[in-house]
Amino acid sequence: xxxxxxxxxxxxxxxxxxxxxxxxxxxxxxxxxxxxxxxxxxxxxxxxxxxxxxxxxxxxxxxxxxxxxxxxxxxxxxxxxxxxxxxxxxxxxxxxxxxxxxxxxxxxxxxxxxxxxxxxxxxxxxxxxxxxxxxxxxxxxxxxxxxxxxxxxxxxxxxxxxxxxxxxxxxxxxxxxxxxxxxxxxxxxxxxxxxxxxxxxxxxxxxxxxxxxxxxxxxxxxxxxxxxxxxxxxxxxxxxxxxxxxxxxxxxxxxxxxxxxxxxxx
Amino acid sequence: xxxxxxxxxxxxxxxxxxxxxxxxxxxxxxxxxxxxxxxxxxxxxxxxxxxxxxxxxxxxxxxxxxxxxxxxxxxxxxxxxxxxxxxxxxxxxxxxxxxxxxxxxxxxxxxxxxxxxxxxxxxxxxxxxxxxxxxxxxxxxxxxxxxxxxxxxxxxxxxxxxxxxxxxxxxxxxxxxxxxxxxxxxxxxxxxxxxxxxxxxxxxxxxxxxxxxxxxxxxxxxxxxxxxxxxxxxxxxxxxxxxxxxxxxxxxxxxxxxxxxxx
Numbered sequence: 001x002x003x004x005x006x007x008x009x010x011x012x013x014x015x016x017x018x019x020x021x022x023x024x025x026x027x028x029x030x031x032x033x034x035x036x037x038x039x040x041x042x043x044x045x046x047x048x049x050x051x052x053x054x055x056x057x058x059x060x061x062x063x064x065x066x067x068x069x070x071x072x073x074x075x076x077x078x079x080x081x082x083x084x085x086x087x088x089x090x091x092x093x094x095x096x097x098x099x100x101x102x103x104x105x106x107x108x109x110x111x112x113x114x115x116x117x118x119x120x121x122x123x124x125x126x127x128x129x130x131x132x133x134x135x136x137x138x139x140x141x142x143x144x145x146x147x148x149x150x151x152x153x154x155x156x157x158x159x160x161x162x163x164x165x166x167x168x169x170x171x172x173x174x175x176x177x178x179x180x181x182x183x184x185x186x187x188x189x190x191x192x193x194x195x196x197x198x199x200x201x202x203x204x205x206x207x208x209x210x211x212x213x214x215x216x217x218x219x220x221x222x223x224x225x226x227x228x229x230x231x232x233x234x235x236x237x238x239x240x241x242x243x244x245x246x247x248x249x250x251x252x253x254x255x256x257x258x259x260x261x262x263x264x265x266x
Numbered sequence: 267x268x269x270x271x272x273x274x275x276x277x278x279x280x281x282x283x284x285x286x287x288x289x290x291x292x293x294x295x296x297x298x299x300x301x302x303x304x305x306x307x308x309x310x311x312x313x314x315x316x317x318x319x320x321x322x323x324x325x326x327x328x329x330x331x332x333x334x335x336x337x338x339x340x341x342x343x344x345x346x347x348x349x350x351x352x353x354x355x356x357x358x359x360x361x362x363x364x365x366x367x368x369x370x371x372x373x374x375x376x377x378x379x380x381x382x383x384x385x386x387x388x389x390x391x392x393x394x395x396x397x398x399x400x401x402x403x404x405x406x407x408x409x410x411x412x413x414x415x416x417x418x419x420x421x422x423x424x425x426x427x428x429x430x431x432x433x434x435x436x437x438x439x440x441x442x443x444x445x446x447x448x449x450x451x452x453x454x455x456x457x458x459x460x461x462x463x464x465x466x467x468x469x470x471x472x473x474x475x476x477x478x479x480x481x482x483x484x485x486x487x488x489x490x491x492x493x494x495x496x497x498x499x500x501x502x503x504x505x506x507x508x509x510x511x512x513x514x515x516x517x518x519x520x521x522x523x524x525x526x527x528x529x
Contacts, residue, residue, distance in 0.1 A: 181445075185444065187443065189437075189440065189467035189477055191438060197398040197478060198470050198479070198480055212449070214490065215451055216454050217451075
């Protein structure tokens with residue numbers, strides 16, 4: 001057995017303590033994405049707002065862009081676009097807060113995934129990416145981009161439906177990205193359940209995407225769904241194949257069906 | 267990569283046309299499990315068939331009773347003697363039937379195609395908990411009808427009987443590959459079928475409310491429901507190795523059907 005494609009992409013993790021101004025997030029992202037991650041900066045730059053990051057092109061030339069804007073010292077806005085320039089998080093933008101007193105921020109990045117997680121009393125998480133559709137030929141019939149529905153809408157209001165499984169995604173036959181619906185394959189039964197085996201071992205599964213109507217749309221890179229008993233920021237060591245493990249850290253989205261979301265940090 | 271454990275147990279397939287008495291089904295089942303299967307099952311008493319004991323001491327048994335010429339009852343027990351379920355099929359008198367029997371060391375399934383009516387099914391088996399250790403919640407089963415011969419809609423792809431805590435019962439047990447109780451995602455965007463293990467969940471001993479993952483059905487897979495009953499599909503089970511699976515008559519749930527390996 002070998003490591004699956006969706007766990008074989010490069011990844012980076014960074015943690016910055018006591019962030020009091022979201023410009024620090026933009027600056028950190030510049031270092032993680034541009035300086036070290038192979039992304040490019042097409043607008044702005046470190047110390048500037050807005051700043052737009054462009055992911056490395058996939059083998060078929062596809063990429064996503066993420067525009068980050070400091071709307072206030074404690075609020076950042078994201079705009080995600082696909083290779084056609086279509087708005088993935090299909091509202092004006094998606095926003096995320098830090099505390100006035102300062103918040104620890106976690107960055108999970110790679111060529112195909114992007115996640116910013118802010119530690120607050122109620123943690124906030126924004127994530128997006130381009131899905132792995134292995135073994136389908138890439139871009140046939142088309143790629144899958146996704147972005148989280150939360151944590152905050154363009155007015156800065158906490159998104160009540162900001163469950164980790166609620167994603168903006170373009171379904172088969174659709175012409176725009178739509179959010180406010182679960183688009184993750186939950187791999188559960190309908191009984192109240194723990195994402196654990198009978199022995200109590202954690203049952204960690206890939207974050208797989210669907211249009212909700214029977215079509216599998218791919219897997220998020222370097223993401224796992226884990227049991228909700230894991231605390232925010234807890235880390236789980238998960239086997240990737242027969243010989244390798246990865247460390248995944250729980251992020252701050254709203255729990256869906258006894259399940260939380262974790263991104264890889266090591 | 268190697269063949270997953272749940273696809274690596276023995277399997278056998280037998281079919282007979284023109285059946286008009288359930289005694290024939292019982293006789294064919296007996297011949298399959300006692301004389302064709304390797305390892306063979308055993309027959310502790312009349313109508314009672316005990317699956318081979320696995321390396322962890324696990325087994326189950328099924329007791330078949332001919333209620334009438336058209337009605338066959340199956341009682342399923344685990345190794346501790348707890349009855350997991352008792353279910354029946356009731357075949358029409360109008361036609362003869364086509365019978366399909368899937369067996370193996372860890373699974374059994376009977377499809378009766380009554381031609382003019384829906385397929386009647388009886389099935390049972392134990393679960394592959396890999397890589398978890400063996401546990402005591404490993405037997406599952408179901409059938410088309412209750413002991414009152416009522417087609418009570420308890421039998422479909424998602425639902426089966428297992429032991430919850432210490433109580434046998436029926437429930438939604440199959441791993442959902444959709445966004446909850448919605449259509450399972452078993453087609454890719456270019457139309458390729460995606461086959462998934464049939465994982466089952468139940469409540470551990472001492473737990474009244476919360477289920478955990480118990481394991482995967484042997485030699486069974488989920489597939490999308492546009493495949494007709496009886497269709498045969500070749501499915502990769504390892505690099506360079508495929509198996510032939512047949513669509514069973516277990517009623518569709520959430521646009522999913524179950525296939526069982528025949529070759």
